[in-house]
Amino acid sequence: xxxxxxxxxxTLFEKLANxxxxxxxxxxxxxxxxxxxxxxxxxxxxxxxxxxxYVRESLANxxxxxxxxxxLSLGTCLGKFTKTGKFRLHITALDVIAPHAxxxxxxxxNGEMPFLYGGHxxxxxxxxxxxxxxxxxxxxxxxxxxxxxxxxxxxxSTAEARKxxxxxxxxxxxxxxxxxxxxxxxxxxx
Amino acid sequence: MGVGRxxxxxxxxxxxxxxxxxxxxxxxxxxxxxxxKQKTVESxxxxxxxxxxxxxxxxxxxxxxxxxxxxxxxxxSGDAIDDPDxxxxxxxxxxxxxxxxxxxxxxxxxxxxxxxxxxxxxxxVVDSDDEGVRHKRMxxxxxxxxxxxxxxxxxxAGLSRKLDQQRAQExxxxxxxxxxxxxxxxxxxxxxxxxxxxxxxSMLAPDLQMxxxxxxxxxxxxxxxxxxAEPGKSRAEYTQALLRDICTYYGYSPFLAEKLFSLFxxxxxxxxxxxxxxxRPMVIRTNTLRTHRRDLAHALINRGVTLExxxxxxxxxxxxxxxxxxxxxxxxxxAGHYILQAASSFxxxxxxxxxxxxRVLDMAAAPGGKTTHLAALMRNTGCIxxxxxxxxxxxxxxxxxxxxxxxxxxxxxxxxxEFPRVMGGxxxxxxxxxxxxxxxxxxxxxxxxxxxxxxxxxxxxxxKQLLLAAVDSVDHTSKTGGYIVYxxxxxxxxxxxxxxQYVLNKRPNVKLVPTGLVFGKExxxxxxxxxxxxxxxxxxxxxxxxxxxxxxFVAKFKKTGPTPANAVKPQGSAEEKKQHANGTKEEQYVExxxxxxxxxxxxxxxEDEFGGFDDEEDQKYIERSMKKQLKKKGIDPKATKSKAxxxxxx
Numbered sequence: 109x110x111x112x113x114x115x116x117x118x119t120l121f122e123k124l125a126n127x128x129x130x131x132x133x134x135x136x137x138x139x140x141x142x143x144x145x146x147x148x149x150x151x152x153x154x155x156x157x158x159x160x161x162y163v164r165e166s167l168a169n170x171x172x173x174x175x176x177x178x179x180l181s182l183g184t185c186l187g188k189f190t191k192t193g194k195f196r197l198h199i200t201a202l203d204v205i206a207p208h209a210x211x212x213x214x215x216x217x218n219g220e221m222p223f224l225y226g227g228h229x230x231x232x233x234x235x236x237x238x239x240x241x242x243x244x245x246x247x248x249x250x251x252x253x254x255x256x257x258x259x260x261x262x263x264x265s266t267a268e269a270r271k272x273x274x275x276x277x278x279x280x281x282x283x284x285x286x287x288x289x290x291x292x293x294x295x296x297x298x
Numbered sequence: 299m300g301v302g303r304x305x306x307x308x309x310x311x312x313x314x315x316x317x318x319x320x321x322x323x324x325x326x327x328x329x330x331x332x333x334x335k336q337k338t339v340e341s342x343x344x345x346x347x348x349x350x351x352x353x354x355x356x357x358x359x360x361x362x363x364x365x366x367x368x369x370x371x372x373x374x375s376g377d378a379i380d381d382p383d384x385x386x387x388x389x390x391x392x393x394x395x396x397x398x399x400x401x402x403x404x405x406x407x408x409x410x411x412x413x414x415x416x417x418x419x420x421x422x423v424v425d426s427d428d429e430g431v432r433h434k435r436m437x438x439x440x441x442x443x444x445x446x447x448x449x450x451x452x453x454x455a456g457l458s459r460k461l462d463q464q465r466a467q468e469x470x471x472x473x474x475x476x477x478x479x480x481x482x483x484x485x486x487x488x489x490x491x492x493x494x495x496x497x498x499x500s501m502l503a504p505d506l507q508m509x510x511x512x513x514x515x516x517x518x519x520x521x522x523x524x525x526x527a528e529p530g531k532s533r534a535e536y537t538q539a540l541l542r543d544i545c546t547y548y549g550y551s552p553f554l555a556e557k558l559f560s561l562f563x564x565x566x567x568x569x570x571x572x573x574x575x576x577x578r579p580m581v582i583r584t585n586t587l588r589t590h591r592r593d594l595a596h597a598l599i600n601r602g603v604t605l606e607x608x609x610x611x612x613x614x615x616x617x618x619x620x621x622x623x624x625x626x627x628x629x630x631x632x633a634g635h636y637i638l639q640a641a642s643s644f645x646x647x648x649x650x651x652x653x654x655x656x657r658v659l660d661m662a663a664a665p666g667g668k669t670t671h672l673a674a675l676m677r678n679t680g681c682i683x684x685x686x687x688x689x690x691x692x693x694x695x696x697x698x699x700x701x702x703x704x705x706x707x708x709x710x711x712x713x714x715x716e717f718p719r720v721m722g723g724x725x726x727x728x729x730x731x732x733x734x735x736x737x738x739x740x741x742x743x744x745x746x747x748x749x750x751x752x753x754x755x756x757x758x759x760x761x762k763q764l765l766l767a768a769v770d771s772v773d774h775t776s777k778t779g780g781y782i783v784y785x786x787x788x789x790x791x792x793x794x795x796x797x798x799q800y801v802l803n804k805r806p807n808v809k810l811v812p813t814g815l816v817f818g819k820e821x822x823x824x825x826x827x828x829x830x831x832x833x834x835x836x837x838x839x840x841x842x843x844x845x846x847x848x849x850x851f852v853a854k855f856k857k858t859g860p861t862p863a864n865a866v867k868p869q870g871s872a873e874e875k876k877q878h879a880n881g882t883k884e885e886q887y888v889e890x891x892x893x894x895x896x897x898x899x900x901x902x903x904x905e906d907e908f909g910g911f912d913d914e915e916d917q918k919y920i921e922r923s924m925k926k927q928l929k930k931k932g933i934d935p936k937a938t939k940s941k942a943x944x945x946x947x948x
Contacts, residue, residue, distance in 0.1 A: 140679075143655055167681055167706060170657075173721050174710045180689070181696045181709040200700040220629050253597075255633045285632035288701045296696040 109156040109171060109179060119195045120153065120160060120186070127197075127246035127259060129210035140164060153186075160186045160195070162204050181296075198295060199258065199283040202248075206256040211238045211247035213262075213279055220251055223258065224286035232274035241266045247279060258284030509547045513568065516540040520564040540564070544571060550746045557754070557790055558736065560826065566843070573843035574739040580618040581608050582625065582636045583644065583667070585702045586674045589635045591616065597630050611816050612644055614674075634701040639667040642737070642840055642848040646730055646785035647671040649813040649838075649852050653778045654679045656725035659771055661714040661764060664691035666698035668730060673704040682707045683721060685714055715763055715871040718770040725779030727768045731761045733786035733793050737849020740842060754792050759869075761786070761797045766868040769805050774857040782808070782855040787848055789841065791825045794851040798837060799830050804866050807859040810836045813852050817845060821853070 112120065125132045139148040145166075154161045154168050156179055163171075163183025171182045184204055187197040197205075215223055219233025235252050243265045249258045260281045263269075269278045287295060519526045520536055527536070537559075545555050548571050559567045582605075584591040591607070591614060598605060602622035608615030616636075618625060625631065626638060647668050652658050654676050663669045663684040672682055684699070684707045686692045692711055699707050712720055714729075734757055735745045768782050786793050798821075801808065810833040821837030823830050840850040867874035928934075 142679075164706070167708065170681055170683075170721070171708045174708065175720075178711045178720075179708070180692050180711050181699070182707070184705055185696075185700060203700075203703050203705075224629060224632060251629060251633075255629070255635075257629065257633065285629075285634075285701070288632055288697055289627060292693065292697050296693045296700075 109154050109168070109176065109182075112153050112155050112160065115193075116155065116160075116189065116195075117153070119189075119193065123187075123195045123197060124205065126261075127205045127210065127248065128208040131208035131210065134208055135162075135204065142166065154182070155189075156182070158188045158190075160188065162186050162201075197259075197283065199285060199287045199291075200295075202256050202259060202283070202285070205259065206248050206250075209248040209259075211241040211245055211262065212250055213237045213247050214250050214252055214254075215257070216252060220257065223249060223281065224284055226281065226284065226286060226290065228263075228277045228281050229260070229279040230274065231269065231272045231276050231278050234278060237266060237269075237278075239266055243268070246282075249279065249281075249284070256285075258282070258286075506547065509543055513540060513543045513547060516543070517564045517568050537564075548575065548746070549743075551749070553751060554736070554746060554749055561789060561791070569843040570841060573841070573846075577740050578640065578842065578846060578848055580625070581639060581641045582616050582618060583639045583671060584614040584616065584636050585634055585670065586614060587678060587703050588633070589630075594630065594635050597635070598628070601628060601630075608641055612641070612648070614671075615641060615644060617641075632701070634703050637667055637670060637698060637702060639671075640738075640741075640848050642787065642850040643667050643730075644671065645815055645818075645838075645840065645847075645850060645852050646728060646783050647675065649785075649815055649854050650726050650728050650781060650783040651814060652676050652680075652726050656680045656776075656779055657683070657723070659683045659685065659717065659721075659724045659727045659768075661685055661717065661727065661729045661768060662687070662732060663709075664688060664695045666695040668728060669695065669707060670698055670702045670704050672728065673699075673702075673706055676706065678703075678705050680706060683724070684709050685712055685717070687711065687713050713870075715767050715868050717767045717871075719872045722771050723773040724771050725773060725776040725781075727772050727782045728785075729764055729768045729782065730785050730787075731764055731793075731797075733757060733761070733788040734790065735787055737787040737789045737840075737842070737851075739849075741848070754790065758792045758797055761793060762800045763868040763870060765797055765801045766804060766866070767871055769801060769808055769855065769857060770861050770868070772857045774807065774859055780857045781811070782857065783813075784853045784855070786851050788851065789839065789849040791822060791828070794839070794853070795822050795825065795830050795834055795837070796828070798834065798853050801855075802831055805861060807861055808855045808857050809833065811854050811856045812836050813838050813854045815852065818852070819844065821851070 121132060124135065128135060136151070139150050141148045149164050149166050151162060152165045152168055154163055154171075156176070159181075161168075161181070161183045167183055171179060184200060185198060186201040186204060187195060189195055213229060213234060214236040215229060215233045216235040219229065219235075222233065223229055229249060238247070241247060241262050243262060245262050247260060247262055248256055249260060250256050258281060260279045260283075262279050263277050264272065269276075272278065516536055516539060520533065520540070523533055523536075527533075541552065541555050541559060544550060544559065545552050548555075550558070550571075558570065561567070562570055584594050595605060595616060598616075603618060603625070604620040605616045605618050608617045630636060650658075650672070652672050652675050656676065657680060658672055658676070660669045660672065660682060664686040666684070669682060669684045676682070682704075684695065686695055686709075689711050692709060696709055699709065710720070734749050734753055735742055736749070739745050765782075765784055768784070772780055772782055774780050784798065788794065798810070802810070810831070813836065815838050818838030818840050820835040821830075821839055823832060823834050837851065837853040840847050840852075842849055
């Protein structure tokens with residue numbers, strides 16, 4: 109387990125900024141107060157093998173006493189670096205990026221299951237969306253009662269999507285919470 | 299089969315069934331049995347007559363059940379020889395039996411029609427009398443409301459007297475029934491097969507209904523052994539027969555059946571075995587990190603799920619009765635609003651009661667139900683070390699942790715025995731130990747057969763070592779904590795009380811404290827020949843038949859002081875190896891020292907009184923003691939020999 113290198117940080121932040129926009133700053137400056145210490149606890153990024161974790165600093169410090177082979181996970185996993193050096197966000201990152209998301213898409217009840225089974229979001233299923241989204245911007249998918257369900261990238265800008273027929277795809281799925289069941293074997297093996 | 303068995307749980311079988319059975323037997327061999335029976339009736343004759351004379355006047359006073367009389371009449375028209383047999387089985391009271399014998403005797407002895415007719419008329423008279431009585435009783439039984447309406451100041455005394463009479467009569471009947479039960483039991487007890495018979499019978503397919511009846515009968519005998527047992531048969535014989543029946547009926551291995559049977563009184567044991575055949579209710583736990591129970595209940599009800607809070611003792615549990623959707627794949631489940639978790643798994647976490655900002659260790663965490671519950675109680679503050687020795691199972695653990703939005707865990711993959719070495723100083727430790735699973739037979743029936751004596755030696759041993767490691771991992775100076783909770787999903791004493799007792803013996807610095815759970819039975823203070831510490835009653839046992847949760851055991855310890863340096867370390871742990879290695883080496887040194895000393899002394903005597911110094915040998919000792927010193931400082935003398943030794947020697 110180690111802090112990220114500069115290039116890794118850059119790749120990661122570019123990816124995250126795709127979804128959060130400028131609120132990425134909040135992600136970095138969020139703190140938690142602890143009763144014991146005077147300085148509040150901040151969040152840090154740590155890489156263990158190829159996976160990146162978003163974790164409280166005090167927790168990361170405690171985790172240093174665990175051997176590298178035996179440390180399977182800490183805090184929240186954001187995703188992994190591929191062998192070519194790109195970063196891939198996992199569904200587990202939803203918790204971290206959803207509160208800071210820039211563009212959002214709400215799907216109606218009848219669109220929930222198709223999305224959770226891994227389908228893209230079609231226009232007929234959309235209940236509400238952020239109006240100003242451009243093409244190919246990262247967006248969070250929520251159900252109508254504001255439960256985050258996953259994230260993806262917009263296929264069209266909102267202006268263009270307005271003219272789309274009901275079966276046209278508005279948002280390409282990248283990750284959805286259905287993966288907790290579908291991808292359990294690959295997602296959490298380290 | 300499932301429904302029938304539950305229905306048949308109550309009481310002895312109805313008399314009608316047995317009569318049918320006997321009639322069948324009769325049909326198989328009609329003449330012999332009939333003749334025999336007749337003979338027995340004749341031999342009884344004088345006694346019966348004597349009793350009957352006494353009973354006859356009673357008839358009008360006490361108004362016995364009219365049915366036997368009716369039967370007697372109908373028998374008259376039918377087969378006279380077969381009757382007594384059936385009668386005896388159908389009888390409700392001894393006295394009535396005597397009466398009937400009397401009737402039969404009369405009928406049999408009086409051969410001519412005239413007498414027959416006479417007796418018949420006699421019966422008629424009695425019958426009408428009886429009918430009158432019966433009317434009265436029906437009224438008193440069925441039309442209570444009428445009686446209350448008529449209740450006025452005028453007739454209250456009369457009515458109350460009547461009621462008293464009635465009550466007395468009922469009491470008398472109940473007593474009779476009891477006696478009759480005893481009679482029946484004796485008959486049933488005669489059916490209990492000997493060893494050889496049992497072995498023969500086991501070759502054939504067992505008749506489940508007969509087996510069930512026999513089990514209930516034997517259990518009833520065992521519950522009031524003094525009154526109901528057949529003289530000359532010991533309690534052990536009954537128990538043996540019962541265990542054999544249980545093995546065939548429920549499919550347990552004899553070893554396990556005996557082990558489980560010995561935990562309870564017979565009646566309760568039967569209830570336990572029965573409860574193991576029915577599944578426990580499905581329970582989900584609300585993830586309070588994401589939602590509230592009320593909201594979740596609403597969302598699920600909208601999806602067509604029938605549910606209800608699991609009980610007053612839990613604020614997060616919901617019991618599922620019926621569901622139209624798979625509960626493991628609803629959008630709420632995937633969004634982490636709840637987790638499927640048995641009700642019994644709530645208990646150890648509630649007993650541990652972790653506080654915010656504490657450091658907690660979960661020694662055997664997979665699949666994560668308890669870890670996520672801990673995190674929810676701590677509201678994602680502090681730190682949870684969630685360990686599991688199996689890397690494959692840890693997958694599900696990590697999945698659940700992320701799905702439920704838990705952020706304060708470190709998941710590691712160690713043997714839990716390594717724990718005080720990896721990280722110690724925890725405020726609380728939860729040890730949900732691997733166990734034989736005798737509490738969850740309803741969930742996994744393979745336990746019935748695949749657990750052997752070796753398992754009940756191996757598992758407790760592991761549990762003891764794990765619990766020692768757990769105790770050693772706790773920080774006794776913690777302001778808020780210093781607690782250890784030990785739990786298993788097993789009900790056997792070997793895996794529970796004995797493990798706890800072992801740790802109490804080996805660690806003088808821990809004591810049992812109340813678990814804080816509102817229900818559950820106290821742990822055993824004595825079991826067979828074993829006697830446990832009196833504080834063992836602070837532990838809690840849970841049984842499927844008592845609370846409709848899985849069989850479970852929870853014990854909570856408080857660590858009051860540091861573990862003594864010379865205490866036994868958990869076997870297989872790093873600490874133990876170190877202690878062991880050090881111990882043997884030091885012993886060697888001591889022995890060598892003594893031997894060499896003797897040599898030196900003898901050598902010195904030869905040269906002079908005090909003796910010269912042997913520099914070569916001294917050098918060896920000096921090096922050795924230096925190595926020891928290094929080791930005490932935590933430096934491996936072999937690895938860092940060059941620098942460390944040099945610096946020390948300077």
